[in-house]
Amino acid sequence: MLAYLNDFCIRIGWRRPPFPDQRIIPLGPISKASFVCKPYSLVELYDKNESITHAYTWYNFLPKNLFNQAQRVANFYFIALIILNLFSELSPVSPYASIMPFLFVVSLSAFKAGYEDYKRKCADNAINNVPVQVVDLMGNLKTIKSMEITVGDIVFCRANDTFPCDMLLLSSSEESGECFVTTASLDGETNLKQFRSITVTSDLESPESFRKLAGKIVCEQPISDFYKFNGQIYIEYDSMDNVNEMKTYKHILPLSKDNLLLRGARLRNTTYVYGCAIYTGLDTKMSKNSQEKRQKFSRVEDTLNLVLIFIIGLLFILSMSYTIASFAVRASIVNHWYIFVPNETPWRNVDQFFGAVILFNYLIPISLYVTVEFIKAFSTILFRLDAELYDERIDQPAIANTSDVVEEMGQIEYIFSDKTGTLTENCMNFRCFAVASGSYKTHGNKIFFDRPPKIKSSESLETILPDDSMSDEGQEETADLSSDRLALFLHLSLCHTVRVELPAPGEDHLGDDIDLKEASIRSRRGSVTKLTPKRKFSSLRRASAADSASKVFRRLSSRSPTNEKMANIDYDYQASSPDEKAFVVACKKLGVVYHGTDHKGIHIITIGGREAVRYRSLDVLEFDSDRKCMSVILQPAPTKYDSVGSSYCVPSLPVIVLCKGAETSILNKLSKSARRVQAEEIYDDQLVQAIFGRQSKHPTRDYVERKVSHFAEQGLRTLVMAARLLSSDEWQQLQTKLNMARGSLKNREQVLSAAYLQIESELTLLGCTGIEDQLQDGVAETITNLRKAGINFWILTGDKEETAVNISYSAGHFYREMKEVRITNVKDIKNCAKVLQNALDLMEKENSAEFGVVIDGGALGFCLKVALRHMLLALVTKATTVLCCRLTPLQKAEVVRLIKYSRKHDPPVTAAIGDGANDVSMIMEAHVGFGLFGKEGQQAVQAADFAFGRFRFLQRVILVHGHMIYNRITTTMKYFFYKNTVFTLCSVLYGSFCQYSTQTFFTQGYLAAYNVSMTSLPIMIFGIFEKHRSATALQDFPHLYRSISRNAGLRIVDIVCWLILGIWHAIIIFFGCYSLTLKGNESEAISQIFGFGTVVVCCVFTIVTTKLILIARYQNILFHLFILITIFLNAIIFIIVDRVHFPFTFLSPQEFFGVWTQLFTTPSAGLTYFGILIICFVALLPDFILRVYRDQSWTLNLSELIASRQKELAHIRLLKKLKSKTKILKLKSHRKKTAKNVQETIQEEEPSTDQSKIM
Incomplete structure (x- = not known):
């Protein structure tokens, strides 16, 4: 039965059949037409040539998305709470009050995730639908979609085309059969690479000539190594029987990596080539070095889940205490004839406990997730609209492919960068x-x-060029x-x-920027090309x-x-x-x-x-x-x-x-x-x-x-x-x-x-x-500022060791005072272990020195073994910076994964930046992926979370956007916990006056409106536009980024402080309002249950809104406008409910009718107004003091920062001045010693030409 089910899944394409030991591929249209492959066809056995970066399909979207959302602690909690609400007899609120907000939150999150994945699917379709030409059975060129290529097809590619699959080079436009290719999107190298066709097929120059080609290719199954390929080609067999059977062949030739053209590479300086498709789709080497698109969860969200678990624990403790107190009170009042006491059963206490959980569930903010989702979504819009991230060269603003990890930009500890096209031009x-x-x-x-420039007597020291100047002036x-x-x-x-x-x-030399979309103008699908x-x-x-x-x-x-x-x-x-x-x-x-x-x-x-x-x-x-x-x-x-x-x-x-x-x-x-x-x-x-x-x-x-x-x-x-x-x-x-x-x-x-x-x-x-390998503008400054921000910057490149090291020095990644430790050219794992140990000993011996580690791909392969992984981790974490060269895309991802899980507790947040397909794996592996719009396709941009035009923009993206967004989201989360603590604790305190029953003094309308219309809009605007520091300050003083590192915004101490503040406000509000009832008449509304609840709600709304104003440092017109809108909107709603009697008890209970009129229009209303004012002042007094203290502290810190910056700049100017002065003195001394011409001045530096000294 299982075998039948497995076969069925293979037939319908849900699973792939097991690979045979070797891959046998028909060569030529005739061979492919007569090829017999059992028990599965070529299409079933080998993958379709389809690019897939999207995560969802039409049939798995709902279950997969719901599963992803269920991983959020709050969502799982509210599902359980809704179930309890449906079956609990003592539920104080209607089940609809919990179900409707929850469905709204889940639906909104699902819509956002579906929309973002739909954009990725559209990008995949743009690649999969690119027209390509193949040789058909009649010897003509037929145009099909790229995704329709199957193993064994003879594919025709023109100059500047990107190869749609891994294919064996059969012939080219060159008489020698060679072609030239750039593989920058695969290994980062932009130089031309030469590939050679099979000698027997190199003279085939037209589709008609391939019609008679017959044979087969036997090669290894796909592997991830770009530089390995082995196989044999069998050509011109005697019989026309099954190709899969061994016959007598006239030509049997070996195949190597020099014959294999890889998907993602681009044809250069060759008019056309013909190739046989060997590996397609997920079997290509580029796909083998990529990873499946997966849902990313931010570290902030993980911390939020832990905080929610902590608060749920407090909720359960509170509910258990409430239940025990209720049981004790019921036991003491059993003799009162006017109080109905139901029979005591074990289920009675359980039901009491769950009723308390339902009553106090507002301690868990159900609207927090949807608010944060909105803040993230609008933050990505502001990210795209930032004019400072606009690249004028290509007329391209920054883009955000997802908002799931937008706050992670403020938590980055490690950045892994490609070199070619990312750091350099x-x-x-x-x-x-x-x-x-x-x-x-x-x-x-x-x-x-x-030599140094000539010095005129009238020149000042500042006008002299420094020694390292590359200027030709003078x-x-x-x-x-x-x-x-x-x-x-x-x-x-x-x-x-x-x-x-x-x-x-008329050539315009724009071939490098040819887009895949331009290929669609060649011909229509299904057409046959003879020219x-x-x-x-x-x-x-x-x-x-x-x-x-x-x-x-x-x-x-x-x-x-x-x-x-x-x-x-x-x-x-x-x-x-x-x-x-x-x-x-x-x-x-x-x-x-x-x-x-x-x-x-x-x-x-x-x-x-x-x-x-x-x-x-x-x-x-x-x-x-x-x-x-x-x-x-x-x-x-x-x-x-x-x-x-x-x-x-x-x-x-x-x-x-x-x-x-x-x-x-x-x-x-x-x-x-x-x-x-x-x-x-x-x-x-x-x-x-x-x-x-x-x-x-x-x-x-x-x-x-x-x-x-x-x-x-x-x-x-x-x-x-x-x-x-x-x-x-x-x-x-x-x-x-x-x-x-x-x-x-x-x-x-x-x-x-x-x-x-x-x-x-x-x-x-x-x-x-x-x-001079020209760097992009601002590379050195960006790397330096990221280091000041406490971020470790690594370079991972597929380029040669010497090239990578030179660029590291040019970019400021390495500097002259740093000592190099090279783990390169190791022969085996024992040699590698010895080199690692020597490096560790050197670092231990010179503990105060700064070290830069260089590791090549071969050594990294040994270092990532289980036996050496701990040594490698110890080495790179002690080093100042690391350079990895000659890496495959998969090795880049493995390096990111190594650091990603390097700490069991508080693991570091990683980021990766690149511009080519060879960077996709590490971009997807990192917590945050950045893509650059480069010359080698859009794969990195599509796979990245965020993309922009230049490397120097990374400084603003992380230090400004990352810092601000993280602060906004974490402050929003803490504010939610605070305001819900205030609201819920008032109900807890009320329980002591109603014998700890699950009775609430808030109406259903207040319970539903508090997290929706009363407090949602102002905090959302705060979370979108808040700027606790100016962008200029965040860029000028990069070390401010350290203040939020390691999730400092959600430390347990800060959260507890916010909760304590909420407890303080709740106590002042409840007992302050209770004191108002002692001064009033028993017949007045304030002395009644819903009148008292209304005054409490007014105080809660006023205090939590004022608290938001106090923590907001960027109080723009929009922020205050939405606060006014919230006040007037709720006033209108409650006035309507107060005046109009609705038939729905959920919207307007009978006891609520006329309460506002009695509270705020009677002669005693002045006492109510005055009481609310006093209560708010007493509750918020510590907040005013704290705000003043923090403003004064920031002013003093800013003054110190500015003074420190001025000293640093003055020190740099002094060093340049001293360097120039030393240079002038040396030159003047030299000129005094000799009174000869310029040529004699140069002779002092000229070397001897004695050949005996050449060693």
Whole structure:
């Protein structure tokens, strides 16, 4: 029976069948049409290609939402109370008085949750309904919805398209079958990545050619690791039988991660690709690194539940005491003949207890939740309307996807941030470099000496630029291009994998911002497209660039004059690394232009528009994190060798190895002696002469180390450049070893590393460079202020370690006084444990020092094991800040989860901020998720709780909106407990005068109106607009945020103080009104039960409303207007009820008729008015004193804060002044010692060019 039920659930799509060990996928339309999959079809076995971020469906909304609401203690309590109210014989109030408000609250909350989830569903539909094209059985392109893609479909994607599923690359517009992709939305890296198609299918260039494709793909079941994929492809089998059976295949090829295009990645610099859908929907690697959308509950709400449990406990204790007192009184009056005493039974006492619970249930504010929901909803509206959060660049205001956790923004202890697109603009600028002749800065097409500016005698100290200024003002420009600078620029122009294109006519370069919605204009669903781009047109832009390069070389080689247009060709450089693009673009501005490759694949460089040189690329050694460098192997390409291939090594010509990387890598590979060129016919080559010629100059290792440190102190990304000269025979020997290593099946990585090391050794040092990775505006200030607010700021990125560390320093996340502890490149769990223990010992030894911890993804995988988790937690909690690099999206979420549950008692509130799909997991895992409107889709914005345009807005979001909203909501909660305590305790005190029966002296109208019309509107306006501190003060003094941290607004001490205040007010009100009855006539209304209750209600309303005015610091017109509206509304209601006799006893009991007239229009009304005034004054006197005291305290604190801020600013100005003065004195002293020209001044800093000193 269970098996049948399980199968039924699978058939209707409620459950998924178990996966087989391997995934077998038909390849090609014919194979898919004949594919037999048992016992379940492909659609049943593998998931639909559907994006799901919404939490509800039409069939589970009601039960799921009611279940979520039932988790609130108050809701569960009122359900039980309603049941008791229906069956209790001694219930003092009508059941409808409890049922109707409860249904209203639940319905309103359900409507809000449904509306917010509906918006998420609409966003999902926008993605799922994007049109995509697949090859049908007839060999045509058919347009379907993205959600209709199934495993085995041949999918066609164009340039700038986002891949709709994980698919195997079969062919592309490139003849080589390669394509280029950006994966910024997956791993945060914006550089182009190269993927290769299967060699057998790379020549298929049209839908018709795929019609005859037949075979199958056997691969592993989906895993979350982006960088792992294994499988085999079987092509062209002999029989047309079941594809699932093993046949004889003509081609059996292995598959790797280089063949798999991932969902969420975007096609770049390639006109089109064809791919076979491998993983779809929830099986894609992007979905495996994401989490299901879940309902979030704020920490404030959790605390509220605990407070409600506490108050319910007090309610039960009070009801039990009331029941015991009632039993004792009944036992003492049993002999009074005029009092009816029912028979005493055990149930009688139980019923008495539940009657007391129902009578005093107003101690639990039923309208609290709905009021807080309204406050949250309106707070999100104010959040969206905040002009300070409006991003003018993209015309985008801030948005709020939910209001459930809006108050959590005021409780954040940890912020986890992505790097790429979140902290940075990802815009690289080549700022400075150092060679043998000195250190230089670049700006546009100019080069400046990197030295202090000239000082005029009339200049004051304040006008001198500080040492770390990157300004070019006052710097002396140099026009000549010495051999060492030329060598560096040629190195930068050739040591890369940049592709050159000519911009298409009319191209606006807006491809990065293409939205998924634009794809809907291509074609209608179900249409068939026969006109597809052909491969012969796909490389037109690169072919045009190749033609241009060849033309430039021919003209310069023939000494023909080049016109200005030819010398300033507007190339479009496409790089796999933003650093490489920055180098090539900067060198072009400085006169060394890389024109790309000609039709023969030979690289062409022009120097100053006067000379052209060519080089043949023999090999490229790609960058990896272990070597921390990359190399390009070149050979000069004279025209007399044009007949040989582009990658052929000419035996008679030397080979040049150009290498660049981190200083820790390059400086350890330097040669101890220089090597000169021996080939006479190559002496005229510019690169060889500049680096290895007799007149070449090279910096020392010590000099480069100093300059690297100097550049790094300015927050620049540093690289060191070096080169090596080989003979053709030496290269061929090394190349043989390299090819053998690449084909090795055993210990391939170790063998390949050894081969790389042999090539990248005996290097000649050329210099170093500094690149500025431009941060967004206000990043450093924002991080600093968040730290002052007591918030721990971590960076979690998928980027490389060196890049992440440099950005951390630039952003102020790390600073120079901080000591680094790196948990990276660990080999196994034992090594990881040892590194962790060493780090903990170091922190324990230097307890006063500040530490920044760097952890990479590999080490984190070991650290998150159960055996090492406690050590990792101890390390990161002791550290000042943490940087995690090379993380997968799932690892980001695991880091957030680690901190989220790091404390059993009082766990920290976490927040995550990012802009791409790779950040969705941590955004959803954190208590509060922030999304940024970025260039890589809207996944982060859709998954986030709040979204805005710039990182710097985070400061205002947390310090202003978070602080204010938290204060409003917590104050509202405490006020609710206070006002209900006042109202309920009056009934408790009345019980002592009516022998502790469940009799109430409030009418049904008062009971229903107190929490609805009498006290709901003013507190709601207070909760929406209250500003206990100005926005300027909250931003200028971030440490004010600490005053509300760790849920300080709902501490038990504060809540008890509010309850004590409510008890005080209730005692003064009740006995004050009771004293009025002693002075009046027994026939007067005040001496009667409902007249007395009416006076009590008037006092309660006046006092709790005045109390609200006293705690409100932002008393705007709207706040006072709603108080007046409340007064007049209730006055009109009670006057109507007093004058009109309704047939409904619930609305107007007979005893209430005419009570107001008797109370406030009779001759004794003056005594009533005066008595109410005295009662209110006595009750509120402590509140007036407390308000005055707090105002005076804040004024004094504000004065101290302003004085402290002024001292801090004065100290900063003094340090800058002293630094500038020291700089001037050093420069003047230097100029006194030498009376030579500017060049002699620079020579003091120049390094020795003695090659024996190069280490």
